[in-house]
Amino acid sequence: MKNYAIIFLISLFAMACDKRIDEISPLIKVDKDGELSSAAGIVESTVGNYSLLRENSTPSYDEPLLNLSEGRGNNITLRTFGPADKISDGFFFQNSNSPTLGFSSDFYRGSYQLIVSINTTLEGIDKLEKTNLASLPEADRNSILYAKGENHFLRALAYFNLIRLYGKPYYQNAAGNTGVALKKTSDVKEIPAPSTVKEVYDFITEELKTAAQLMKTPVVKTNSFASKEAAWALLSRVYLYMGGSMASPDATYNQAAVTYADSTLTQNGGKLALLQGNDYKNLFADDQDGSIGRAKFAANKEIIFAFDNMTGNTRIGIYYNYDPTYGMGALFIPSSDLKQLFTAQDIRSNFFKVNTGTGLTETTKLLVLLYQLLTRAPNIFLRTGELYLNRAEAYAKMKNYTMARADLRTIHTRAGLPESDINSIADQDLLAAILKERRMELAFEGHAGYDYFRNGLPMIRKAADNNGKELIIQPDDPKVVLTVPNF
Template sequence: MQSNYIKNTILVSVVLFTLLMFNSCDRFTDVGLPKSQITRDLVFKDDELAKSAMAAVYRSVYETGFISGGNSGAQILFGTYADELQSYASATSDTTIFYQLSHLASSTKINSLWTTTYSQLYNINSIIEGVENSENLSLDVKNRLKGEALFLRSILHLYLVQAYGEIPYVNSTSYEVNQIIGKSSVNTVYGLCKADLQAAVNLLPATLPAGNRIYPTKMAAYTVLARIAYYEKNWEDAVQYSSVVINNTLYKMETDLNKVFLKDSSGSIFQLLPFNSTSSTSQGNVFILNTAPPTNVALRQDFVNEFETGDGRRTSWIGQKTDSQGKVYYYPYKYKQYSTGPSSTEYSVVLRVEELYLIRAEAYIQKNQYDLAVADLNKIRTRAGLSSLAGTADQIFLNSALIKERRSELFTEFGHRFVDLRQHDLLDLVMTIKKTNWKPHFRLLPLPEKELLLNPNLNPQNDGY
């Protein structure tokens, strides 16, 4: 059953979108107009209005931006950018521009991805400031909303830094500060993300029951901390944070591959709620092919061909559609529901426990604890119906096995493949084979041209653009 937290948003979220959460302009440096303060004072005098303001943020990140399951999200954009998806959309569509690598600093999606995310961050910072300054909210609501906002602030900055490299870490709604803010180094951004997550750990509930993991918890914060440790190659922290979640008995891999993306999956750590109880996820609507040839995206043939024989993920998580000429097209079928029905059985999975087994396996490989690495990899492989890897001290072999498992397990989930290739120094090697027009500077997106013109402190532009 959905909590009153969600139910109460139906009435007031529209008002809050208009009055509070979306007073921001097209650029994140334009936000902070005084009129929003009047509304903030009213909203943060009431627990239910404050919770509804936070629900408006969740609706925003579900609909658009990096962790949206739709066309604007990282899974579509970076899936086409790298070697997972092929675009069949028009030549001027964002997916085709990313697929063909014809993006420029002036491209609409380059700018909108940036501005959308910073607008969301402004709204999140408005929540944090409103909660901190309120004398009327209950302590439980203050802690919960601040913890959730800190978590979201961290994960959105993390996606920004993976896409653009050095970026501003925005943690206030001050117009005077934000209009002249400069970039922070990648390592600095990681440090600020970690600080937000560690603060969130002290405020968030430890766990939530399966089927209701639509809010961040301590386990979600630990999961993102483990991901940052993977990016930083801090293998001690990677083991520590991954193990906290893996060892929690409430978060277990589903043995049935067809249950992994259900809303009550025991392996889900953080999910986003669709529009209502009868709506399917954005992923289902975007990926599932009802007609062929596709009009948007489909899986690349070489991606499908590279699955290991007998891999259950190939049969359970990939669907196919044949056109009138007999040509077969393949699509991601992790989410099985396509359109609104009597009830929604799936939520959009942002974080799940399988990623932590893969992070910890790599950490064990780098720490020369090969038996432990093999044990974690085999948990992923045996669930997929594959034979177990034998114990070995061959680090090159284990690294290769790890990369293959990450690709087969996490495909089309918010850009993992693109980041993994870069993380393992394989991006140029792989992509020059897959796309003849690939260039090394494509490892990052360009900073939006409009933002550089408005705020010179964001210079220099990323190399190659």
């Protein structure tokens, strides 16, 4: 990547009193009149924006996001218990603002690094569109329009991950509760006040609709880049989060979740499919020696969008896998509560492995060419398996039990389990069964706590997985929401 594709690093500070962005100061600046005045520069700067989804010398995005998303659920437990520290802060729901005692400050800073970098690129595109876009060759025009869509997608993804952690669940008075600041420019003097949860979600959905439309431009990219299908898939997830609790669902948003899942699964031109049999087994099987080839995933039809870690530099693998050579890793191990849900017949039981160095069971979902604590496993943000479960949950909330049962059956039987398991479930119990299947199917992929809280359910961690004391976090507990960090 050219030097000018390294967009810039920023210092981001937040005021404790009003939870606003206080200062954004670029250290390495891209020139909108230089690098961003050409199609090549815009494409390179967009690639640079993708790079901010992974840690860059410090744990700025993927590691904090995985820690906070999975650590605040009940799919994992700590390999070694002790006083709360940076790694276990989220697990203990301490919600520390300290950069040394938790990952919130790293994630918050990394998120706005990404957002401001995207804003800079979009401003460059806007300027080019107003000057000489029409005079460029068609291929350049297409590259620019597609890159614009990619940046809108990345900005929506960044805000969605922020609002999941720093905003209350949508059904809890979204129009009245404070969310996060919507910073839409690269201007260091622009200091937006926090928007409401509803305003943030509205912005996200509009961003994704814009992104999907722009990415219909005839540009061919692999699934390590955004696409119209990725935008639709994320819209399905976002609307599911807006779809209300189990007790009080919202039919309009749940129908939207269904619609966008349908669009992704049926209008992808044959690019996407639900993997079956050995292909599905190999999606998350142990590939520590690289023989399966999981690190190269461009031909994998289940993956809609993932970050390509072939070049290394991510530490997300050490969360789940212990490296006996270095005596480190496996900070989180699968909870006993989760493991007991899987039978030997379930293909997903192959996504667990006993580590000979510790004698403990680990997940293989990130066990790909593990070397010096770095994994080459793709960091999967969106895949088709989730969409069937999104659609099943939304259908069940709308009491369309026939369609909900069909989607649940698809995922359940894909895992090698009998169809009769699903056919025997009473309609009133179907939604709970879908959430159980979702927990099993998407374990360790960053959905854990959110699926409880957004549905108005408590997150219950059994005593065996919480150092001998049961932990219950209610969906309206203040601990569900992180406070904006103080710098």
